[in-house]
Amino acid sequence: MQGYLWFAAKRFVQLLAVIFFGVSAMFVVTYLSPIDPVEQVLGRLSARSNLSPEAIAATRAALTEMFGTNQPVLTQYFNFWSRLLRGDLGASLMAFPTPAMELVLRALPWTLGLLLTSTAITFVVGNLLGGLAGYFQNSRWLKAFGIVSMGLQPIPYYIVAFIILIVFGFLWPVLPISGGFAMDVRPGWTWSFILSVLQHSLLPALSLVLVGLGGWFIGMRALVSNIVTEDYVTYAELAGVRRDTIVGGYVIRNALVPQVTALAMVIGGVFSGTVITEQVFNYPGMGSLLVDAVNAGDYSTVLAVCTISIAAVALAIFIVDLLHPLLDPRVRAE
């Protein structure tokens, strides 16, 4: 037990280091971005009306002061960490003076709701069918599913999403194609709201499931195909162990270890949103927030999104690292 605690402590230090260096790297990247938020605002202003050079200079000075972009980079960096440790990511520059964290908190639930659900479905269904296809290699249905998955896999996501949009939005317009819920529904814990959210999430979720399923299916099928040739599986079969025990208890369970690792990475990535899904279906999540923030040179919001994403991925890997020794005796032995 003491060894496990020591292992966990080392991993925890690594977690902190990853977050520190990851977030610092993001700070540098955003700082080096050629997009200047002050110039973005100035550009919009001077495009609207004739501002004299003096007027532009005065406005630039005021905005630079307001946004704090006139400070030396090191000062900005230390201020950033100081605020971050207090849970404050600063004011958004594209929605000044709203805190960047408020924008993130507004967008995050949509992304989490959509992506966690679709990821859970693709993971469970894809791995289950992939595992069965790897074990029962002569099943016609599973072979057919494999062919469909292989066929869907190389199609760019955008194309799949677009086809879904045209089919269900235009040719057979039965589902909403935009937004998170209907205009005439008040947000809250009511059935009408829940049904509306569900209805609006169906098409984006379907697009994600269709594309995501194949990856899990193919990966799991390959893993199981290897495991079924292992001696312990052959021995179990010869010993007359029940087939469902072999499939569920020995084969799929062992094959799940790398899949769970991959799942952790995917779940961590969920926090930065799915840009294309949100663009195609006008879904109000983290992906579109990140794109808007990058285009506006809104460092605060970009850093807020990235910090959460980096922390989520690092944390997910940390948790998987802690769970691995408990799941896999080989790792425990090491």
Added chain:
Amino acid sequence: MGALTVAANGLAFAQDAEGTAPDLAQFPRNETVIVHNPEGIIRNPGWFNLWAVGAGNGTSNGLHNLTTDTLWFIDPDAGIEGASENAVYNSLADDLWQYNADFTEMTVKLKQGIFWSDGVEFTADDVVFTVEKQKATPGTPYNGAFSAQVAEVTAPDKYTVHFKLNAPNSRFHALFAVRWTAAWIMPKHVYEKVEDILTYDANPPVSIGPYTLHSFDPNGTWYIWQKREDWQRTAMGMIAEPKPKYVIYRNNITTDNRLIEIRNGNLDMVHDLTPEGTFAVVKDDPQIQGWFPGFPYAHPDPTLPMIIFNHQNEKFQDKRVRWALALMLDARAMSMASYRGAATLSAISVPPTGTHPRDYHAPLQDFLINYEVDTGTRKIKPYDPNIGLQIADMVRPQFGDAVPTDEAAVRNAFGYGWWKQDVAAAEELLTAAGFTKNGNQWMMPNGQPFAFEVMVPAEGVINRLGVMIAQMWTQAGVQATAQVDSDTWGRQRVGNYETNIAWAVETWGGHPDLSFFLDSYHSAYVAKPGESQPDRNWMRWTDPRLDAIIEKIRKIDFNDPKGIEYGHEFVKLHLEEMPNIPIMAYNVFSIQSNRYWTGWPNAEKPYANPVTNWSNGRYIFTQITPVAG
């Protein structure tokens, strides 16, 4: 599926106190217009203070279209008959501006009987407060403009405003003249009570327009506005009654979704589509209309996409080189590649829209036809007045009767003409400029290959145009490489490009005065390489003759007929120097549906710009009528 979705999504509304859910049954379609707002997700949806820069609020979500007002409006098109002259509306002002002899003072008489939506009367004090407050508050949109230009603003009486300026300026009124936005007037009685106006959300906004806020999406994708009971007590109401009781603005709708939504009857006005999307939807649904009744359907915006050379780059400082590059181009190919032929060409640096064909394009045709370029070997007449007709013939097999046949209609839609592709003349010009040809590669006088990058935006018609231009130059022996960039606006602002495909001209459109873009062409605005400058004259062209024209315009009144004369002088100087190569109007595929409402503006009745985010579009609501009673 989705329990988790619901649980998580529910959290999104921890901050939704401002949001209310409208009952759609109370918005019958014969009382409700649904407008597409081209803005993305509005990040600060509960913010309605237009006087805080960069606050993340929506602008063309109905806020500046329906609830704000200023002294004058200028429509890029003709304006409502009887309500405007040269498309200039007196909005809060009762008459046009009055300057003193040397343009150091401006007096404005205001309309009487206008009230804010909370019942307080609009007076000269509101205008004075607007100017003084912004002058004193860095971070407001006109802080710089008012600080630099206004020495003093006073209200001699309740309905008169008097400005004293720091320097002569015959276009000072332009700050209060809407092209698509301007210095909106603040409600003094509201903002004088606010300690820090930069952190004030103004929710709900007090309106001086004929509509007030009904409800909005706390996630920033729709807004509903309701007509005031006392709409007659607004400047717009004094022109005519706005017909819709409700106006819904919907934003964050991708191009594909807009097409589907208007086809399904969920939008009445769409800001912009792709050329292909427009062609498909007007063919599919006869109730949907574009600006022209047939091809090319699009509305020519008062902007002018062009090839912009960076004059601070030594490769483009010889006008013979710039002319040579112009003569290597095929206008027909550019039109087909970008707009599938639906382009309105312009050979001169004034967009062919609004009143400009009347004031510039038509009167200058003879000059253009007879215009000569000396190649160093011979003199050529490069202008082809019939390229628009040729393009119409090219698209006729595909679009048939939708393409006009009347010559005047064709010129109106496709433009008057453009430069002939004349590679031989281009080669003579380059040779005269000291260039040499090595195989199929032109070499500069310094012996280096004539190679440069062509910056193009990431998508859209201008992307396709830029790629085609680079290809044509490459075929002619110039190593032009199309470089796609997502931050073209930022780069052109600091001159970080060699050649750029964008627009550097935006005009009033409905008025012949060119000051809107020309003033910022003055050499005083041109920044050093790497430094930012106003969003025009991105080519950083300086010429004492140009400054002289601009200064002459600054010294005459906005409506002085000499303005057109000086405008012609500018066009001729521009032709001589070819500092950038104007190509075509920025045609916008704005469409409307006649399913529920009709009477939209179009080329035959061009009373307003149809683009939904321009504030001028508010006048459309006074002209449309419901299809069903």
